[in-house]
Amino acid sequence: MRGPITSLLFERLVRPPHRFGLLSLPLLSFPARFAGPVLEDEDVQLALFVCYELHHQGFEGVDDRWEWNPSLLEVREILEARFEEGLARAVRYPPGSRPEQTRQALAELVAAAAVDGPDLAGFLRERAGPEQFREFAAHRSIHHLKETDPRTWAIPRLSDRPKAAPAGIQAHAYGGGRAERTRSELFRATLRGLGMDDSYGAHLDRVPAITLAVSNAMSLFGLHRRHLGASLGHLAAVETTFSASCHLYSLGLRRLGGGEAVRRFYDERARAGATRERIAADDLCGGFAARYPSRAGDVLYGAACALTLDRLFAEHVMSHWRRGASSLREARATTRS
Known part of the structure; x- marks a missing residue:
């Protein structure tokens, strides 16, 4: 665990798939949580990696049904939005070319x-x-x-x-x-x-x-x-x-x-x-x-x-x-x- 997001994520993923509920979402969307560079945010990057790994080889002790669980996908979507914002700040979209x-x-x-x-x-x-x-x-x-x-x-x-x-x-x-x-x-x-x-x-x-x-x-x-x-x-x-x-x-x-x-x-x-x-x-x-x-x-x-x-x-x-x-x-x- 590297912060409040991964702490929450790890605690939930060892349980059978369930709805996260609304309590987790303010933690992820609160603007101050992402005040620093997202590409260097240990908590965000590990949480997103864990979400993605469920589409790869998964984790021992984590139910495979978490992969497409709507509640977890909702959390991943928030993390992805922040990650994409970080990429957009670091990389300028190239000018148009033929x-x-x-x-x-x-x-x-x-x-x-x-x-x-x-x-x-x-x-x-x-x-x-x-x-x-x-x-x-x-x-x-x-x-x-x-x-x-x-x-x-x-x-x-x-x-x-x-x-x-x-x-x-x-x-x-x-x-x-x-x-x-x-x-x-x-x-x-x-x-x-x-x-x-x-x-x-x-x-x-x-x-x-x-x-x-x-x-x-x-x-x-x-x-x-x-x-x-x-x-x-x-x-x-x-x-x-x-x-x-x-x-x-x-x-x-x-x-x-x-x-x-x-x-x-x-x-x-x-x-x-x-x-x-x-x-x-x-x-x-x-x-x-x-x-x-x-x-x-x-x-x-x-x-x-x-x-x-x-x-x-x-x-x-x-x-x-x-x-x-x-x-x-x-x-x-x-x-x-």
């Missing part, structure tokens, strides 16, 4: 992001020690162990060329039908190689709000049809930037003596980069913008959100490391005993 300009506009967003913010990947490549790599892996485990599941929700909402593109990307993420080749299993090998707990959600209580916000944005865009364009743009931005970073992560692990198994997740992402970038930018985003010209801006907004949240995450991590502090909420050991 559908055929979507790829170029996406490339310009990525190029601008490359020179904005701290070089976390470069630090991990050149200077990070083993404990800092473990911290980084703990942060990333929050979405790498579920990988691109939130984006899969977009596939049934598409048709023709835009539908085929994410289906192909997701097939690769899920190992082409081979369980040992799925991204989540490859990342588990990275965690084990770093001496860390590789179970799903093991590091949830230690990651800060901005790490949860990165994951929450994926679920927000994936769950809502109205955010379909943003979900596709988010995917394209990640695919366009992540492969180069993965190469640096792998080199950093090699510098520290990491073997092939611990590096394989990053090596495979780096190798597949160029092809996946083209599919995401051309077939996925370009095809969607051509079919729905009025929603081209949504694609760019989703991409901008992904890039901005990644910058804020890097700023959080690097600001702590520069002063010799842990970037996690607790400095507990990250290795197995």
Whole structure:
């Protein structure tokens, strides 16, 4: 628990599904409760993450019927509204552009992001020690162990060329039908190689709000049809930037003596980069913008959100490391005993 909202939520979810009643709603809607930056609000981001996780693997001891409980959805809607307001304050909606300009506009967003913010990947490549790599892996485990599941929700909402593109990307993420080749299993090998707990959600209580916000944005865009364009743009931005970073992560692990198994997740992402970038930018985003010209801006907004949240995450991590502090909420050991 990280505040009054998660305290209320956790206390209710261990009971059988029921109406929350009106007592919970003033707590969530009272303006002073959201006076600070929502993207950095520990209570809000964890509460929203918990709501979304009910659509993923859920929680032991929590009744699956909570997933679509109207009372809980009402609470989630309030949290989502605050989260969307926070994103809108942090990310300006891109100016209008013609559908055929979507790829170029996406490339310009990525190029601008490359020179904005701290070089976390470069630090991990050149200077990070083993404990800092473990911290980084703990942060990333929050979405790498579920990988691109939130984006899969977009596939049934598409048709023709835009539908085929994410289906192909997701097939690769899920190992082409081979369980040992799925991204989540490859990342588990990275965690084990770093001496860390590789179970799903093991590091949830230690990651800060901005790490949860990165994951929450994926679920927000994936769950809502109205955010379909943003979900596709988010995917394209990640695919366009992540492969180069993965190469640096792998080199950093090699510098520290990491073997092939611990590096394989990053090596495979780096190798597949160029092809996946083209599919995401051309077939996925370009095809969607051509079919729905009025929603081209949504694609760019989703991409901008992904890039901005990644910058804020890097700023959080690097600001702590520069002063010799842990970037996690607790400095507990990250290795197995």
